[in-house]
Amino acid sequence: MIPQLRGANAILTGGSQGLGPLIARELAQAGVNLALAARSADKLQAVAAEVAALGVTAVAIPADLTQEADRLHLLARAAEALGPIDLLINNAGLEPIGRFVRKTANEIEQTVTTNLTAPVLLARAVLPNMLERRRGHIVNMASLAGKLGLPYNAIYGATKAALLAWSHALAVELEGTGVSVSVVAPGYVSDVGMFSRHNATAPGLLGESTPTDVVRGVMKALRTGATEVIVNPRPFQPVHAAYILAPRLLLAAMRRLGVIDFFRRTYDV
Ligand SMILES: NC(=O)c1ccc[n+]([C@@H]2O[C@H](COP(=O)([O-])OP(=O)(O)OC[C@H]3O[C@@H](n4cnc5c(N)ncnc54)[C@H](OP(=O)(O)O)[C@@H]3O)[C@@H](O)[C@H]2O)c1
Numbered sequence: 001m002i003p004q005l006r007g008a009n010a011i012l013t014g015g016s017q018g019l020g021p022l023i024a025r026e027l028a029q030a031g032v033n034l035a036l037a038a039r040s041a042d043k044l045q046a047v048a049a050e051v052a053a054l055g056v057t058a059v060a061i062p063a064d065l066t067q068e069a070d071r072l073h074l075l076a077r078a079a080e081a082l083g084p085i086d087l088l089i090n091n092a093g094l095e096p097i098g099r100f101v102r103k104t105a106n107e108i109e110q111t112v113t114t115n116l117t118a119p120v121l122l123a124r125a126v127l128p129n130m131l132e133r134r135r136g137h138i139v140n141m142a143s144l145a146g147k148l149g150l151p152y153n154a155i156y157g158a159t160k161a162a163l164l165a166w167s168h169a170l171a172v173e174l175e176g177t178g179v180s181v182s183v184v185a186p187g188y189v190s191d192v193g194m195f196s197r198h199n200a201t202a203p204g205l206l207g208e209s210t211p212t213d214v215v216r217g218v219m220k221a222l223r224t225g226a227t228e229v230i231v232n233p234r235p236f237q238p239v240h241a242a243y244i245l246a247p248r249l250l251l252a253a254m255r256r257l258g259v260i261d262f263f264r265r266t267y268d269v
Contacts, residue, residue: 006032007032010037011037012035013037017038021217022192023215049095059077087138087222088163095153097267131178134178137180142185144232147164164183167227184231187207191210203257
């Protein structure tokens with residue numbers, strides 16, 4: 001957590017569509033200057049123009065985060081345009097749904113690199129300067145899929161579980177340095193983003209958050225320095241406790257409630 005957001009410089013990945021532009025808008029309204037990254041240059045440019053109109057510096061830096069050269073370009077261009085980076089928001093993500101056995105090696109590698117390796121390497125790159133200045137906050141966008149292990153989304157869940165574990169570990173390592181780490185874990189999100197594109201209704205057991213809830217979660221992480229922020233309309237801890245303590249019982253309940261059928265219908269494509 002940094003003392004005040006106004007005037008801070010942030011890199012936000014996944015700024016071209018879905019939740020990213022909404023996070024960008026909220027950050028700009030809080031006075032944060034932005035370096036926005038994603039592959040879609042036109043969409044990214046439009047978001048940068050929109051948030052710049054709110055009175056902050058905003059630059060679009062097209063980058064494929066699976067490519068080392070693009071990551072290095074993003075870091076250099078962001079520092080050149082904004083100055084030292086205070087906030088890194090690792091929001092970009094890929095969700096290659098479907099049976100694990102049908103996933104190609106390339107799909108698996110792209111997903112692991114986008115969702116896990118790139119956030120880790122971007123953090124590794126910005127941390128030394130943050131530590132030197134005793135000022136910085138890294139926010140990683142995980143998912144409740146990283147806490148439950150959901151079928152037909154195995155690789156996605158695996159990367160999000162790793163992101164959660166890495167964030168928790170790093171948060172402790174950095175205690176007392178002036179640099180903090182948070183992980184935001186939303187469940188299903190309505191209206192925009194990857195879940196909304198399935199045109200499905202989430203199981204009642206978990207429910208659906210709004211995009212605004214997720215943006216609030218990110219801002220809560222930034223303003224409080226909380227290590228983990230779960231964004232879900234229903235209490236998640238009881239489900240998670242059942243998953244840890246009585247997994248067979250939870251699976252049986254999920255089958256009875258039609259949750260496993262929901263996964264098959266929505267994700268087994
Ligand atoms: N929506 C949900 O229900 C939900 C729930 C839990 C967690 N989340 C997490 O929230 C984050 C945002 O998701 P979203 O719903 O907004 O998804 P989205 O609409 O699919 O947007 C994903 C963003 O990531 C960018 N991206 C993907 N691959 C990239 C790459 N190789 N290099 C650079 N940028 C890349 C995309 O931009 P380009 O395609 O232009 O590159 C896009 O801006 C993700 O980490 C996701 O896992 C979402």
